Amino acid sequence: MHTQTGRGTGLVARSAGLAELARRHAPDAEDQRRLAPDVVERMLATGFARHFVPAAFGGTEGTFEEFNAAVATVAEGCAATAWCASVAASLARMAACLPREAHAGIWGEGPDAFVVGSLSPAGKAVPVPGGWSVSGSWAYISGVDHSDWAVLCAVVPGAGSTPPGPPPARLFALPRTDYAVKDTWTGSGMRGTGSNTLIAEEVFVPESRSAERQRLFDGLPLASDADCHTVPIQAVNGLSCAPIALGAAREALRLWTGDTVQRLERGAGRPGVPGPSRSTYEAVLTRSAGEIDAAALLLERAARLADGGSRVTAEETSRNVRDYAMATELLVNAVNRMFATAGTSGQTSDSPLQRIWRDVNSIATHIALAFDPAAAQYASHSFPR
Numbered sequence: 001m002h003t004q005t006g007r008g009t010g011l012v013a014r015s016a017g018l019a020e021l022a023r024r025h026a027p028d029a030e031d032q033r034r035l036a037p038d039v040v041e042r043m044l045a046t047g048f049a050r051h052f053v054p055a056a057f058g059g060t061e062g063t064f065e066e067f068n069a070a071v072a073t074v075a076e077g078c079a080a081t082a083w084c085a086s087v088a089a090s091l092a093r094m095a096a097c098l099p100r101e102a103h104a105g106i107w108g109e110g111p112d113a114f115v116v117g118s119l120s121p122a123g124k125a126v127p128v129p130g131g132w133s134v135s136g137s138w139a140y141i142s143g144v145d146h147s148d149w150a151v152l153c154a155v156v157p158g159a160g161s162t163p164p165g166p167p168p169a170r171l172f173a174l175p176r177t178d179y180a181v182k183d184t185w186t187g188s189g190m191r192g193t194g195s196n197t198l199i200a201e202e203v204f205v206p207e208s209r210s211a212e213r214q215r216l217f218d219g220l221p222l223a224s225d226a227d228c229h230t231v232p233i234q235a236v237n238g239l240s241c242a243p244i245a246l247g248a249a250r251e252a253l254r255l256w257t258g259d260t261v262q263r264l265e266r267g268a269g270r271p272g273v274p275g276p277s278r279s280t281y282e283a284v285l286t287r288s289a290g291e292i293d294a295a296a297l298l299l300e301r302a303a304r305l306a307d308g309g310s311r312v313t314a315e316e317t318s319r320n321v322r323d324y325a326m327a328t329e330l331l332v333n334a335v336n337r338m339f340a341t342a343g344t345s346g347q348t349s350d351s352p353l354q355r356i357w358r359d360v361n362s363i364a365t366h367i368a369l370a371f372d373p374a375a376a377q378y379a380s381h382s383f384p385r
Helices: 011-032 037-046 064-075 079-095 100-107 213-218 242-265 278-306 314-340 352-363 371-379
Strands: 115-128 131-141 149-155 169-175 180-182 196-206 210-212
Touching: 011 037, 011 064, 011 079, 011 352, 037 079, 064 079, 064 242, 064 278, 079 100, 079 115, 079 149, 079 242, 079 352, 100 169, 115 169, 115 196, 115 213, 131 149, 131 169, 149 196, 169 196, 169 213, 210 213, 242 278, 242 314, 242 352, 278 314, 314 352, 314 371
Parallel strands: 115 149
Antiparallel strands: 115 131, 131 196, 149 169, 169 210, 180 196
């Protein structure tokens, strides 16, 4: 297991223990379509929820470099657990964009509140005295069954925008008592994330728990100047997903290599024996291991760059967006290649390899990892329009 520590808070080292617990619970998470409570409790105790919380409220204001390594470590044990750990850290970072009064509400009792949410403008917000009335239905809210707070995005119908365009979108922080959860998650991959639907109906949200979504996009929080809060969101968005694919791919390589060694010992790969040749297995190992290592290097560089906060330039942001998509393509290629040569035993329902195959391909569909938009953004700095 990759548990390089380096500088930081010890999050990576603690994540190794969470990974082992999550590995044992992974089959149950698949069956139940959500994480077990003790896994969530361990995830919070490990320090993911507090990693980007403002220091004024007991948080770490940690680095993306440490976050990237820690999430990948957890994903070696269970991709779904790593996904929810990433959500806990990333949504707390988004909540830090809100006014200080919102910080006090969310973290007044400690920095380990489990914040979930969505930046999709799936709700509507109507101005009312003192704040907003928010209603909507937000799908795919990972970890919502275990959440304490949610940061949600809603549009303000009828409000003008400059220049003319879609209605402006705002972020709103809601406590668990203000929203319901509908069991809707039936994904073929990442089944253990419990990504159900959150529903809010005419919930009053005070002005002090709201902010323009564009502030988050631009790295302009209302009550923080920490680097982890002032970095433009595009420079870090892919880090919420790609390290999970990295850790899962590393685990796939470990499993595939162990199974292939046993297969070769039984005589597979020899001339005249049905199935792939030994040279095929050698090529799969070498290409897949190389792609996984290359993806890791791309993500490590992107994370270090993201730690520059507001100093990250538009060109550097575009490179990060490119690297998230590129790393994910490499990881998908590696996992698919290994799965294709894993034999029938790799496809059984109790095989961890087939779960990883589903998980990695599911992760790759996230909008933050799409290659064509990343290519257009990256090329825009070289090709004039």
